[in-house]
Amino acid sequence: MGRYAEEFRRSLEDREGFWRDAAAGIDWVDPPERILDDSTPPMYRWFPDATLNTCWNALDRHVPTRGGQTALIHDSPVTGAVRRWTYAELRDEVARVAGALRDLGVAKGDRVVVYLPMIPEALMTMLACARLGAVHSVVFGGFAAAELATRIGDARPRVVVTASCGVEGSRVLPYKPLLDRALELSEHAPEHCLVLQRPQVAATLVAGRDVDWAEAVAAARPAECVTVRATDPLYILYTSGTTGKPKGVVRDNGGHAVALHWSMSAVYGVAAGEVFWAASDVGWVVGHSYIVYAPLLAGCTTVLYEGKPVGTPDAGAFWRVVADHGVSVLFTAPTAFRAIRKEDPAGEHLARYDVSTLRALYLAGERLDPETYRWAAELLGVPVVDHWWQTETGWPVAANPLGLEALPTKPGSPTVPVPGWDVRVLDAEGAPVPPGVDAALVVRLPLPPGALPTLWRDDERFVSSYLSRHPGHYLTGDGGHLDADGYLYVMGRTDDVINVAGHRLSTGSMEEVLAGHPAVAECAVIGVADQLKGQVPRGFVVLKAGVTAEPAAVAAELVQRVRDEIGAVAALRRVDVVPALPKTRSGKILRASMRAIADGVEAPVPSTIEDPAVLEALRPTLAP
Numbered sequence: 001m002g003r004y005a006e007e008f009r010r011s012l013e014d015r016e017g018f019w020r021d022a023a024a025g026i027d028w029v030d031p032p033e034r035i036l037d038d039s040t041p042p043m044y045r046w047f048p049d050a051t052l053n054t055c056w057n058a059l060d061r062h063v064p065t066r067g068g069q070t071a072l073i074h075d076s077p078v079t080g081a082v083r084r085w086t087y088a089e090l091r092d093e094v095a096r097v098a099g100a101l102r103d104l105g106v107a108k109g110d111r112v113v114v115y116l117p118m119i120p121e122a123l124m125t126m127l128a129c130a131r132l133g134a135v136h137s138v139v140f141g142g143f144a145a146a147e148l149a150t151r152i153g154d155a156r157p158r159v160v161v162t163a164s165c166g167v168e169g170s171r172v173l174p175y176k177p178l179l180d181r182a183l184e185l186s187e188h189a190p191e192h193c194l195v196l197q198r199p200q201v202a203a204t205l206v207a208g209r210d211v212d213w214a215e216a217v218a219a220a221r222p223a224e225c226v227t228v229r230a231t232d233p234l235y236i237l238y239t240s241g242t243t244g245k246p247k248g249v250v251r252d253n254g255g256h257a258v259a260l261h262w263s264m265s266a267v268y269g270v271a272a273g274e275v276f277w278a279a280s281d282v283g284w285v286v287g288h289s290y291i292v293y294a295p296l297l298a299g300c301t302t303v304l305y306e307g308k309p310v311g312t313p314d315a316g317a318f319w320r321v322v323a324d325h326g327v328s329v330l331f332t333a334p335t336a337f338r339a340i341r342k343e344d345p346a347g348e349h350l351a352r353y354d355v356s357t358l359r360a361l362y363l364a365g366e367r368l369d370p371e372t373y374r375w376a377a378e379l380l381g382v383p384v385v386d387h388w389w390q391t392e393t394g395w396p397v398a399a400n401p402l403g404l405e406a407l408p409t410k411p412g413s414p415t416v417p418v419p420g421w422d423v424r425v426l427d428a429e430g431a432p433v434p435p436g437v438d439a440a441l442v443v444r445l446p447l448p449p450g451a452l453p454t455l456w457r458d459d460e461r462f463v464s465s466y467l468s469r470h471p472g473h474y475l476t477g478d479g480g481h482l483d484a485d486g487y488l489y490v491m492g493r494t495d496d497v498i499n500v501a502g503h504r505l506s507t508g509s510m511e512e513v514l515a516g517h518p519a520v521a522e523c524a525v526i527g528v529a530d531q532l533k534g535q536v537p538r539g540f541v542v543l544k545a546g547v548t549a550e551p552a553a554v555a556a557e558l559v560q561r562v563r564d565e566i567g568a569v570a571a572l573r574r575v576d577v578v579p580a581l582p583k584t585r586s587g588k589i590l591r592a593s594m595r596a597i598a599d600g601v602e603a604p605v606p607s608t609i610e611d612p613a614v615l616e617a618l619r620p621t622l623a624p
């Protein structure tokens with residue numbers, strides 16, 4: 001039996017022994033005696049009697065042995081800056097930021113909403129919260145005021161941390177006005193906003209509420225690590241669900257630290273002292289896990305890249321960063337490689353850089369199409385690993401675990417379930433399907449450490465969203481199959497979630513925005529295949545009787561409305577005004593049939609369709 005098979009078997013047959021061993025990679029205040037609390041299924045808790053501090057594990061504990069090693073590199077082509085912090089420097093800076101937050105009243109259990117671009121202060125704020133035992137909730141910068149307001153309303157933070165602006169390529173985007181607007185909309189008012197003034201734009205501060213970052217941090221005394229329970233929340237990360245109300249995915253401290261630390265060596269094959277670069281954004285789970293926490297828990301150097309794969313300044317940007325910093329493992333979304341390939345199909349930029357340190361490329365966030373896989377593998381000449389995971393899972397569910405054993409790859413498959421993840425494929429009745437048959441991808445409970453224990457203050461929604469459909473299993477929301485060799489194939493979401501350029505978005509929430517327009521009678525938003533972004537949303541609306549406005553004008557207003565209410569990241573560029581939407585006899589809009597036509601895929605029209613002529617009439621508008 002190979003190493004992978006052995007570890008996988010043990011992770012399921014001797015679950016507690018397996019994770020007890022992995023827990024030895026973490027410094028505990030009170031080490032775990034009990035490994036898993038399974039007394040109240042379907043709720044499970046890992047390391048219920050243990051205590052620790054996550055920031056200690058990410059920073060302080062490394063200082064005696066690797067205090068002079070670079071912990072963080074901020075590489076920012078958009079501002080022309082590259083800065084480095086050693087472990088000792090980063091620990092000291094984070095302790096001061098924690099002191100500043102403490103001065104603003106932040107204590108254990110309090111929430112801090114973080115609305116920051118890809119600057120070192122984002123990582124420092126997250127770790128400072130962890131240091132205090134406070135719970136951070138980072139909101140991605142591409143979301144607009146209303147989305148930020150919803151998250152502030154749900155997390156009820158004591159403090160919001162923001163910056164005067166983000167820099168997106170050549171554009172400077174002021175952040176503070178978005179926060180001010182969000183606070184007008186939100187039902188919850190934080191006591192303070194801590195505002196970092198960037199040189200590109202000066203934010204206006206509200207007296208009494210807003211506090212200048214530089215002044216507060218300069219005046220603060222360093223804060224020590226506060227001990228928390230392994231089961232205490234480390235962060236909340238909101239993610240798109242079926243409705244407009246995002247789900248507050250909770251991450252605990254102990255299970256998270258154990259799983260992420262273990263994953264760095266077992267899944268990514270990376271050792272302490274090496275340079276790990278996740279080219280994502282701290283606003284997404286990839287950024288939380290593999291820009292901030294995992295590389296630091298493992299004693300690596302992490303790269304925080306404030307730039308794009310193309311245009312900052314060219315399609316050689318990624319190779320430049322790898323060469324400049326000696327990156328061993330790069331992690332990004334397939335979209336980034338599609339963007340590079342589009343601009344530089346022959347890979348000419350690569351020849352300008354020495355990327356010999358690069359050992360492997362990991363891709364996730366959306367399906368990796370075999371063409372992009374082959375292009376990247378041929379170009380780089382290193383293993384390209386497609387791996388599958390979600391905000392909820394926190395770390396990979398399926399991967400080629402190079403640190404354990406390099407398994408043969410199959411293009412189109414993220415290889416095999418990672419130890420700890422008992423992946424099953426179930427039909428609508430909950431029965432396992434044979435190899436090769438597509439059905440619901442589920443994970444048998446308990447989920448391993450690091451996966452979400454619940455949704456923020458909403459156990460009921462956690463159970464109803466994920467654990468009720470197939471009792472005893474976690475519903476991933478993805479469909480796919482296992483082949484006869486146990487390789488997993490993820491074919492796409494079975495709900496209203498779409499992946500646009502690796503960004504997870506809800507078509508349901510876009511529909512809510514469109515439906516809110518006074519001229520709209522009904523609407524549908526579907527994700528259609530896109531060469532660059534994987535998927536993009538398209539909207540279809542039927543106008544109310546008597547509306548006299550020009551359809552094109554209404555469509556333009558609707559595009560703007562989604563941009564204003566959800567954010568630029570929604571990337572809804574096209575809305576069509578149509579006479580009617582195809583429905584079943586019971587009134588359900590046939591989104592799957594619309595999507596099939598838009599993607600040019602042959603799919604049978606459901607026999608329950610009310611009026612086939614409506615779908616036929618829509619065909620030319622839908623056609624790719």
Ligand code: COA
Nearest residue numbers: 141142168280284286309333335336339365501502568569
């Ligand atoms: N703050 C503010 N706005 C943001 C933003 C942020 N952090 N991130 C994206 N946006 C904006 C973009 O500027 C763009 O605005 P526009 O409509 O005014 O041009 C819009 O949101 C859509 O962004 P995106 O879908 O990313 O498209 P793009 O054309 O700007 O870039 C890629 C395309 C492929 C270069 C880009 O998506 C990319 O680098 N993807 C890598 C994948 C990735 O990081 N995934 C994260 C999960 S691993």
Ligand code: AMP
Nearest residue numbers: 364365366367387388389390391490504
């Ligand atoms: P997010 O929660 O933003 O990480 O998005 C998770 C979703 O992205 C998953 O449910 C999948 O639909 C999709 N996804 C992530 N990784 C992969 C992958 N390797 N292959 C296919 N889909 C993926």
